[in-house]
Structure formats: structure tokens, C-alpha cells
Amino acid sequence: MALETTIAGAYPKIGDTTEEQKLRRALHQFDKDEISEEDLEQVKNEVTEEVIRQQIEVGLDVVTDGLIRWSDPLTYIASKVSGFEITGLIRYFDTNTFYRQPVVESRLEFIKSILVSDYQFAQERSTKPVRAILTGPYTLAKLSRNKFYREFKQLAFDLAHIIHKEAEALQEAGCKYIQFDESAILNHKHDLNLFFQVYEIVTAQLSKAEKTLQLNFGSLEGIYPKILNLNVERIGLELTKGHKNWDVLKSAPFTKKMMAGIVDARNTKMESENDLVKAVHDLGEHISLEQTWLSTSHSLEFLPRPNARKKIELLTNVAKQLRGASVS
Amino acid sequence: MILPTTTVGSFPKPEYLTKARFQFSKGQISKTELEQLEKKATKEWIDFQEEIGIDILVDGEMYRGDMVTYFAENFKGFEISGLVRSYGNRYYRKPVAVAEIERANPVTVDWYKFAQNLTKKPVKGMLTGPYTIMDWSFDEFYPSRRDLCLRLAEVIHDEAKDLERAGAEYIQIDEPAVSVRPEELELAIEAMGIVTSGLKAYTLTHICYGDFPKIYPKMLDIPVNQIDLELSNNEFDLLDLFKKAPFTSDIGLGVLDVHSHRTETKEEVKARIQKALKMIPKEKIYVSPDCGLKTREVEEAKAKLRVMVEATKEVRETLGG
Numbered sequence: 001m002a003l004e005t006t007i008a009g010a011y012p013k014i015g016d017t018t019e020e021q022k023l024r025r026a027l028h029q030f031d032k033d034e035i036s037e038e039d040l041e042q043v044k045n046e047v048t049e050e051v052i053r054q055q056i057e058v059g060l061d062v063v064t065d066g067l068i069r070w071s072d073p074l075t076y077i078a079s080k081v082s083g084f085e086i087t088g089l090i091r092y093f094d095t096n097t098f099y100r101q102p103v104v105e106s107r108l109e110f111i112k113s114i115l116v117s118d119y120q121f122a123q124e125r126s127t128k129p130v131r132a133i134l135t136g137p138y139t140l141a142k143l144s145r146n147k148f149y150r151e152f153k154q155l156a157f158d159l160a161h162i163i164h165k166e167a168e169a170l171q172e173a174g175c176k177y178i179q180f181d182e183s184a185i186l187n188h189k190h191d192l193n194l195f196f197q198v199y200e201i202v203t204a205q206l207s208k209a210e211k212t213l214q215l216n217f218g219s220l221e222g223i224y225p226k227i228l229n230l231n232v233e234r235i236g237l238e239l240t241k242g243h244k245n246w247d248v249l250k251s252a253p254f255t256k257k258m259m260a261g262i263v264d265a266r267n268t269k270m271e272s273e274n275d276l277v278k279a280v281h282d283l284g285e286h287i288s289l290e291q292t293w294l295s296t297s298h299s300l301e302f303l304p305r306p307n308a309r310k311k312i313e314l315l316t317n318v319a320k321q322l323r324g325a326s327v328s
Numbered sequence: 329m330i331l332p333t334t335t336v337g338s339f340p341k342p343e344y345l346t347k348a349r350f351q352f353s354k355g356q357i358s359k360t361e362l363e364q365l366e367k368k369a370t371k372e373w374i375d376f377q378e379e380i381g382i383d384i385l386v387d388g389e390m391y392r393g394d395m396v397t398y399f400a401e402n403f404k405g406f407e408i409s410g411l412v413r414s415y416g417n418r419y420y421r422k423p424v425a426v427a428e429i430e431r432a433n434p435v436t437v438d439w440y441k442f443a444q445n446l447t448k449k450p451v452k453g454m455l456t457g458p459y460t461i462m463d464w465s466f467d468e469f470y471p472s473r474r475d476l477c478l479r480l481a482e483v484i485h486d487e488a489k490d491l492e493r494a495g496a497e498y499i500q501i502d503e504p505a506v507s508v509r510p511e512e513l514e515l516a517i518e519a520m521g522i523v524t525s526g527l528k529a530y531t532l533t534h535i536c537y538g539d540f541p542k543i544y545p546k547m548l549d550i551p552v553n554q555i556d557l558e559l560s561n562n563e564f565d566l567l568d569l570f571k572k573a574p575f576t577s578d579i580g581l582g583v584l585d586v587h588s589h590r591t592e593t594k595e596e597v598k599a600r601i602q603k604a605l606k607m608i609p610k611e612k613i614y615v616s617p618d619c620g621l622k623t624r625e626v627e628e629a630k631a632k633l634r635v636m637v638e639a640t641k642e643v644r645e646t647l648g649g
Contacts, residue, residue, distance in 0.1 A: 014419065016410050027417040071416050088587075089415055094508050096464050098415035268409060268424055269468040304410025 003280075003289055004061035005319045007312060008214065008236065008261060008296045009133045009181065011051040011066030015305035023047045023068070044069050045121065052126050054309065059316040062131050062177060062293065065122035071100070073181065073299075074143055077135050078102035081162055082109040084144070093183060093217040095266075095302065102144040104155060110162045113169045120173055131177035131212070132170045137163045138191070138198050139184035153194060160201035167202065171209045179212040179236070186218030196230065203231040212236055212259055216298050219244035225252035233257055238297045239283065240264040241275065246282075254287045261297035263315050268307045276318045294319055330610050330647060331601070332383040333640050334580070336534050336556060337454050337500065338395075338620030339388035340629050345369045349393075366391045367442065374446045376630060380637050384498055384614075385451045387443035389622070395456045395502065396464045397423060398435075403483060405429040409466060423465040425476055431483045434490045441494055450498055453491035457503035457533060458484050458523060459516040464505060474515055481522035492529045499529045501552070504536040504619075510543050521551045532556055532580060536619060540566055545573035556580025558618040560600060561587065570607045579608055582618035583639075584632045589624070591631045597639035610647055615640045 014021045026043040029035040051066035070076035073092065078084040083106045089098040115132055122130040137159035141152065149155040167178050180202065185195050203211060213227075214236035220227060221244055227235065236259035237245050262279055263271060280294065294315055300308035341349070345365050352362045373388035392398040400406040400423030407426050411419040436453065444451045458480035462473055470476040488499050501523055506516045524531045532554035535547070547555065555575075559566055559582040583600045584592055604613060615636060621629040 013413065014411060024417055024419065031417075091508065096505070097413065100415075267468070268466040301413055304412055306410055 002323055003319050004291075004293050005312075005315050006060055006062040006131065006259065006293050006295045007055065007064060007300055008216065008259075008265065008298050009064060009067055009179070010070065010299035010301045011055070011064070011068070012301055012303065012305035012308050013047065013066075013068055020305065048118075048122060049125050052122060052130075055312065056126065056128055058309065058312045059320075060312060061128060063122075063126055063128050064131055064133055065118055067133060067299070067301075069118060072098070073135055074099045074102055074140065077114055077140065078144065080111065080114045081159075082111050083107055083148070087145075090143075093187075097302070099143070102140075104144055104146045104148045106148055108155070108158045108162060110165045114166050116166075116169050116173045119170055119175050123174070129176050131179055132175050133179045133181060134163055134166060136180035136182035136213075137202060138195055139182050142184035142188065156194060156198050157201060160198045164202045164204065164206070167206055167209070167211075171206060176209055177212065178206075178209045179214050180232070181214045183215065183217040185223070186215055186220070189222045192223050192226065199230050199232070210234060210257075214259065216261060220248045221245075224248050225255075228252075228255050234259055234293070236293075236295065237261060239279070240297050241271065241279070249283075249286045257291045257293075258283075258287055259293040259295050261295050262318075263294075263296045263311050265296040265298040265300050265308070265311060266302045268303060270310060270314060273314060273317055273321065276314070277321050280318065280322055289322075329383065329644075331613055331615050331640050331644050333615045333637050334382065334384035334452070335377075335386050335616055335633065336580075336582075336586075336618070336620045337386050337389055337452075337502065338392070338622035339373050339386075339390075340622050340624050340626045341390055342369050342372070342626055345390060363391075370439075370443055371446055374443055374451075377633075378447055378449065380630075380634050381641070382633070382637060383449065385443070385447055385449050386454060387439055387451060389454065389620070391439060394420065395504075395620075396461050397421065399456050399461055399484075400465065402435040403429050403431055405469070406465070423461070425465055425467045425469045427469055429476070429479050429483055431486055435487055437487075437490050437494050440491055440496055444495060451496070452498040452500050453488070453494075453496035453529070455484055455487060455491075455499065455501045455523075457501045457506075457516070458519040459512070460503050460505040463508070473512070477515055477519050478522065481519040485523045485525060488523055488527055488529075488531075492527055496529055498532065499524075499527065500532045500534065500556075502534045503550075504534065506533075506535050506547070506550075507539055507543055510539060513543050513546055517549050517551065524551050530554070532578075532614075534580065534619070541569060544569050545576075548573075548576050550577075552577065554578035554580055554614060556582070556614070556616060558582045559604075560585040560592075560618050567603060567607050575608055575612075578612045578614060579604070580614045580616045583615055584617035584621075584636055586617050586619045586621050586624065586632075589628060591628065592635055594635055594639045594642070597636055598643055601640065601643045605643075605647075 014024045030040045048068045055063040084102040086100045090101045092099050141156040211232040212234040213232045234257040238261045348365045351357045369390040377385045405427040406423045409422045462477040531552040533552045534556040555577045583597045
């Protein structure tokens with residue numbers, strides 16, 4: 001298969017119209033006990049269906065469930081693992097968005113599957129493959145506060161086992177693509193050896209689904225090309241105009257499949273289609289475009305929904321142009 | 329006087345004003361009607377600060393919604409975006425730079441004058457810094473973050489000059505975003521240099537909690553007379569950093585946790601001031617809350633400020649100030 005398109009993870013939960021803001025309203029009403037949990041769940045289901053429909057309509061080849069049920073990148077997962085308490089707000093990397101920090105109060109344990117029912121719900125409503133997104137164990141460990149484990153390593157390993165179990169369950173449920181978001185390693189590159197140990201646990205006997213390691217909020221400088229030895233099939237990275245990763249890629253051949261974040265999901269400014277086509281041509285000099293995914297650099301939640309939609313339209317137009325010219 | 333007391337800028341809006349702002353957004357009351365209530369609330373806060381004995385006053389920002397959007401709405405070249413999520417179910421609109429940023433008229437000067445006329449004590453001119461406005465905006469016009477940031481620095485410099493001309497002895501330029509990207513600290517320093525260039529007023533900047541170990545002591549190069557820091561929120565851990573390199577600017581010592589409903593005790597606040605006194609000469613210390621108080625209830629904010637002023641007075645007496 002030639003070039004394909006996808007998004008990095010989340011899709012904006014609300015838009016500008018009253019109809020598109022129903023999740024925001026429902027959450028307010030739920031907080032005030034005006035609607036039941038089932039009512040809220042119903043709205044989350046509807047919005048999830050809607051954002052899958054939008055992705056397919058625009059022409060993306062691999063979709064996500066938009067992470068509509070996630071209140072932030074940490075707590076949706078952490079609240080379903082025994083041993084975490086969810087606490088105060090903390091800034092998420094260098095963004096102006098915040099997450100509630102999970103605090104490790106006791107030994108972490110897998111209770112039951114975290115995402116399988118979400119995956120099944122989404123895949124039943126999608127004609128395109130749905131990729132499951134998991135916050136990776138290293139990032140979960142790093143962005144949480146550890147009050148229980150003597151060493152960080154023990155925390156990371158326990159989380160690795162938990163995420164491994166979850167990935168296995170997703171694979172069993174038929175999920176063909178599983179993504180691990182691991183931005184935190186880019187801020188702690190000296191931990192790379194530990195990171196490899198963590199991923200030996202995560203990826204053990206996980207061979208049916210294609211595994212993507214997503215590395216954004218920074219560059220791969222300093223861990224490239226070593227990171228290519230990790231047991232995943234695909235690596236996602238930021239490749240917006242002028243990003244340091246362009247230089248990093250010149251230093252060694254990229255031997256995995258790539259999820260190339262060429263569209264900037266943190267600014268409303270629209271890239272020109274021609275610039276992006278040229279960028280992909282440039283990329284073709286370093287990697288085989290044959291199985292490459294073109295994607296957004298980050299989750300689309302940093303953009304208002306109408307801008308997010310325009311960005312993914314741009315992405316699919318670029319792919320169409322390239323396929324038409326049979327670059328791949 | 330040693331240990332002058334002040335606040336970071338915003339105070340909670342009284343209920344009648346919150347209601348009026350909502351009515352104004354629905355077109356139910358006029359701009360003039362809203363403004364009258366904003367003035368009433370400003371006067372109440374000035375009176376309160378005088379009554380409890382704060383030394384350097386603020387107007388309380390009764391007329392501002394968000395510290396970045398307020399300036400973007402009043403500068404040319406910005407539009408306002410659709411809704412983006414901040415956290416949980418909280419959304420906000422971001423400024424979008426779509427053309428050259430210009431300042432058609434002074435933005436804060438009339439409010440400064442209004443507040444200053446109500447009191448003999450100095451009122452601070454309150455601005456948001458160029459780095460923070462840049463970092464919290466989308467940019468569809470400038471080629472780089474640096475270009476937008478430096479252009480904003482020029483515009484905010486003009487505003488600071490106008491505040492000074494209007495009589496402001498203290499000008500605060502807040503940069504809460506500065507601690508988030510250590511690799512851009514140089515840019516923030518350069519931009520602040522443009523803002524404060526040639527000002528005779530006492531200048532200060534407020535920085536919120538971030539990765540301070542990564543920007544300290546380099547952040548002391550921000551060209552202002554005082555850096556105001558959030559300290560209570562992190563149990564004063566920051567002070568340990570100052571052992572490695574002395575804090576050379578004046579310090580605005582955050583002694584009230586603005587995120588907590590609980591009113592600090594006088595003893596707690598005194599202990600915080602005394603801890604700082606072990607590290608920093610008394611002449612260099614100003615006492616203030618951690619951050620703006622706008623997210624607290626009116627009565628919570630007032631109770632906290634009373635404790636802050638009383639505790640400071642008692643410490644001052646022990647120092648013979």
C-alpha cells in the first residue's frame with residue numbers, strides 16, 4: 001500500500017455550533033447531577049461516532065476514536081489502574097494545557113482492560129482501521145508522582161507490565177494498530193537504556209498488531225539512530241517545516257516505517273499544499289515512502305475544531321496529489 | 329520601609345460584575361453600564377487595599393477577562409480563535425496574529441489613571457509580557473515565534489512608556505509562560521529588554537511555577553528590578569536554589585497559595601517570610617500572594633490579604649523596620 005494518512009491521536013471534542021458542543025454541556029450537567037452517567041455515556045458515544053465519521057469523510061486511511069472519553073492524556077488510563085490517585089493540575093509539556101497528576105499511592109495493578117470496549121465501539125462504527133492510542137508506560141511513570149516505589153525503575157516496570165497486558169487485550173480484540181505515546185523520553189534522553197528495558201516488557205510476544213512509538217514534543221537528536229533498535233514497527237515524529245528532526249534524519253538511514261507529522265497541529269496557520277508535497281519528496285530521499293503514514297504533528301486538540309478539520313483536509317489533499325504523481 | 333506589601337494583579341470580581349459581564353456579552357446592557365460597574369468594583373478594591381494597609385496597590389483588573397486575550401482584543405492585528413481545551417471541560421479562545429501587531433491607542437492608561445486618582449499610595453501599571461502573549465497565541469502572520477515576540481515587545485514598550493508618562497512609579501510586566509521552554513529564555517530576556525528600555529519606573533515581572541531549576545540563575549538576567557515568584561505553592565522549595573546562586577534582583581515573595589480555599593495562618597506567613605530572610609537581604613524583599621487572586625471568592629481573597637499584611641507588619645517590627 002502506498003502513502004496513507006492519519007491523525008496523531010485526539011480530535012477536538014467540541015466545535016463552534018450548539019450541536020457540536022453537546023459534550024461540553026453534558027459534562028456540565030453531569031457535574032451538577034442533572035443527568036445520569038448513562039446519559040453522559042450516550043453523548044460520548046455520539047460524539048465519538050461523529051468524529052470517526054468526520055475523519056472518514058475527509059479521507060483519512062487510519063482513524064482513531066478521537067480520544068473523546070479522555071479528560072487528559074494521563075488520567076483516562078491512570079484512573080483505570082489500581083494504585084493511582086488523581087490529584088491537581090499540572091502543565092502538559094510546553095503547552096498551555098493541563099492534566100491532573102496521577103499519584104502512585106500503592107502497588108500498581110491491572111484491574112481490567114482499559115481501552116478494549118472503546119476500541120470495539122469505534123471499530124464497529126468505522127470502515128477504516130481504528131488505531132488504539134495508549135500513553136506509554138515511561139511517560140505515565142514520568143508525569144506521575146511516585147509516593148510508593150523505592151525506585152523509579154520499579155514503577156516504570158510495573159507500568160510496562162500493565163500496558164503490555166492492555167496491548168495484548170487490544171490485539172486479541174482484533175486491533176491491528178496500537179500506538180504508544182512516549183513524549184517524556186525526549187526530555188529525559190539519558191534514560192534510554194531504561195526505556196529499552198521497559199519496551200522489552202511492553203512488546204514481548206506482541207506480534208499480530210503493528211506497534212507505533214509516537215515521539216513528539218521534541219526531537220530525536222541524541223537518541224537517533226539508536227531508537228530504531230526498539231521492537232516496534234513504526235515510529236512517529238514531528239516533521240513540520242524547519243523542525244530539528246529533518247537534520248536528525250540525515251545522520252543515519254531510517255529503517256522503520258514512519259508516521260511523519262508534517263502538518264503542524266499547534267498553530268492555526270495553514271501550510272501550503274505545495275510546500276508539504278515538496279517536504280514529502282524530500283522525505284523520500286531518506287526513507288521508503290511505500291508504507292509511510294502522513295499525519296499531524298500532535299493531537300488535534302490544540303486547535304479549534306474547524307481549524308483541525310482544515311488541517312486534515314490539507315493532509316489528505318497532499319496525499320492525493322502525491323499518489324496521483326505516483327511518487328510512492 | 330522594608331518588606332513592602334503588594335499583590336500580583338487580579339482580584340476576584342464581585343457577583344454583580346460577573347452578572348453584568350454576562351449580560352453585556354448577551355447584549356442586554358450597554359458598554360457604559362458595564363463600565364460603571366467596573367469602576368464601582370475597582371473603587372471597592374482600592375478602598376479595601378487602603379483599609380488593610382497594602383503599600384503598593386493594583387486596580388484589580390475588574391475590566392479584564394483573560395490576561396492575554398485582553399491585550400490581543402485591544403491591539404490591531406489579532407483575531408480571536410474558536411474554542412480550544414485548556415483542561416477537563418474548560419475551554420478558552422486564543423488570540424491569532426493575522427497581521428502586523430499595532431497599538432492604535434493606549435490600552436491600560438485610562439484605567440491606571442482612574443485607580444491612581446482614588447488613592448495617594450502608588451498603583452502599579454499592569455501589563456502582560458511579549459513572550460507570554462506570543463506563547464499563548466496562534467501565529468498566522470509572522471515567520472517565527474521570535475518575530476512575533478519582538479514585535480509585541482515594541483508595542484508593549486509603547487504602552488509602558490505611556491503608563492510612565494501618566495505617572496506610574498511601578499510597572500509590572502507579567503511573564504508566566506517564561507519558565508516553560510528553557511531554550512527560549514534568551515528570547516524572553518531580549519524581549520523584556522525592549523519593553524523596559526529607557527523606563528525610569530521601577531519594573532517587575534511575575535513568573536509562575538515551572539521548571540525553575542532549568543532557568544535559574546539565568547532568569548536573573550531578565551532586565552527588571554524585581555522578579556515576583558510563586559513560592560507557597562511548592563513549599564518554598566525554590567529557596568534552596570538560591571543557595572547555589574544568590575538571588576540578585578529584588579524578589580516578590582509569594583506567601584499565599586492562591587489555589588487553595590484555606591486561609592493561611594499568620595504564623596505560616598511569618599515563617600515563610602523568615603525563611604526567605606535567611607537567604608535574601610531584607611531590603612530586597614517585597615511580600616505578595618503567589619499569583620493573581622481572581623479565582624478565589626471575594627471574601628477568601630480578602631481574608632488571605634489581611635493575614636498577609638498583618639504577618640508582614642509583625643515581622644517588620646522584629647526587624648526594627
